[in-house]
Amino acid sequence: MTATGGAEPTPPTRDHARDLLREMLRIRRFEEKAAELYSLGKIRGFLHLYIGEEAVAVGAMRALTVDDAVVATYREHGQALARGIPASSLMAEMYGKANGCSRGRGGSMHVFDVSRRFYGGYAIVAGGLPIAVGLALADKLLGRPRVTACVFGDGAVAEGEFHESLNLAALWTLPVLFLCENNLYAMGTALVRHQAETDLCRKAESYRIPAEAVDGMDVLAVETAARRAAELVRAGNGPCFLEARTYRFRAHSMADPELYRAKDEVEQWKARDPIATFEARLRAWSLLADADLAALEATVAAEIEAAVATAEAGPWEPVEDLLRDVHTEPAPR
Numbered sequence: 001m002t003a004t005g006g007a008e009p010t011p012p013t014r015d016h017a018r019d020l021l022r023e024m025l026r027i028r029r030f031e032e033k034a035a036e037l038y039s040l041g042k043i044r045g046f047l048h049l050y051i052g053e054e055a056v057a058v059g060a061m062r063a064l065t066v067d068d069a070v071v072a073t074y075r076e077h078g079q080a081l082a083r084g085i086p087a088s089s090l091m092a093e094m095y096g097k098a099n100g101c102s103r104g105r106g107g108s109m110h111v112f113d114v115s116r117r118f119y120g121g122y123a124i125v126a127g128g129l130p131i132a133v134g135l136a137l138a139d140k141l142l143g144r145p146r147v148t149a150c151v152f153g154d155g156a157v158a159e160g161e162f163h164e165s166l167n168l169a170a171l172w173t174l175p176v177l178f179l180c181e182n183n184l185y186a187m188g189t190a191l192v193r194h195q196a197e198t199d200l201c202r203k204a205e206s207y208r209i210p211a212e213a214v215d216g217m218d219v220l221a222v223e224t225a226a227r228r229a230a231e232l233v234r235a236g237n238g239p240c241f242l243e244a245r246t247y248r249f250r251a252h253s254m255a256d257p258e259l260y261r262a263k264d265e266v267e268q269w270k271a272r273d274p275i276a277t278f279e280a281r282l283r284a285w286s287l288l289a290d291a292d293l294a295a296l297e298a299t300v301a302a303e304i305e306a307a308v309a310t311a312e313a314g315p316w317e318p319v320e321d322l323l324r325d326v327h328t329e330p331a332p333r
């Protein structure tokens with residue numbers, strides 16, 4: 001296993017730098033607005049924010065092509081936006097409106113958009129892994145050189161499905177990019193309290209899967225590592241495992257008093273904020289000035305405002321349709 005990130009990278013082009021920064025800002029501002037709308041009762045049910053982890057989704061999604069697939073978790077707004085699902089379609093989904101990307105049936109935790117090969121949004125921890133393996137198996141059988149990126153948290157490695165999925169993907173040489181967002185906690189349980197082996201790459205390597213850990217607070221490092229892994233997978237070498245070491249700045253969900261982690265630990269990670277550190281780097285490279293940042297923020301703010309307006313104006317599904325796609329008629333006896 002090699003750990004990457006930290007070393008001074010080559011500066012990106014101006015356009016690329018802005019693209020990465022804009023995407024991270026879109027996610028941050030979208031999530032901040034979602035938190036506000038949740039307290040107003042506009043968004044209901046569970047809400048898991050991605051604030052602090054933006055570099056992982058943005059870096060990883062940039063390594064994929066439109067033909068690749070993405071399978072994520074309930075903390076998936078970041079991947080959804082970076083994958084290209086419009087903020088309006090995502091926000092309407094979170095409102096439960098019929099113009100949402102899952103027609104309002106999924107909500108925050110079950111974002112789905114087949115047109116962008118975004119196959120969830122799963123509330124069950126590790127539930128996405130077997131789905132990703134199945135998608136990759138289909139691609140392999142049909143001879144399609146595609147990658148399925150499967151995003152999951154550190155909590156998922158404690159599940160049987162994680163081991164079954166990695167084993168089959170390696171055994172059958174399937175094109176899966178396993179992307180573990182290791183934010184050190186599974187709800188209130190620290191990684192050291194649920195894993196005998198806390199080096200997650202070693203788990204993947206035990207299934208003969210090449211594994212790499214990357215600084216998940218560094219968008220350029222994530223992008224580089226994800227591109228490298230995606231190309232290996234696309235070339236037909238079987239799965240790869242990428243562990244992005246990251247941290248969520250907010251509580252697990254909106255209903256979490258956060259009694260399990262020290263405030264100074266949170267502050268230390270906040271000092272490594274992926275957006276602030278990237279902005280500082282871009283300034284040092286003379287790729288970002290105050291006016292550029294203000295313009296980016298204004299564009300993002302307008303997009304979020306329009307997304308909320310679309311969600312507000314969206315229709316509710318008619319009550320008579322509520323059983324559609326839920327129950328089938330019992331077979332005649």
Ligand SMILES: Cc1ncc(C[n+]2csc(CCOP(=O)(O)OP(=O)(O)O)c2C)c(N)n1
Pocket residue numbers: 075123124125126152153154155156181183185186187252
């Ligand atoms: C099979 C299963 N067990 C338990 C839960 C309850 N649960 C919801 S989120 C979560 C923590 C998962 O943590 P992690 O995989 O690290 O993802 P993170 O929330 O940190 O992004 C748990 C245990 C669940 N949803 N599914």
Ligand SMILES: [Mg+2]
Pocket residue numbers: 153154155181182183184185186187
């Ligand atoms: Mg976690």
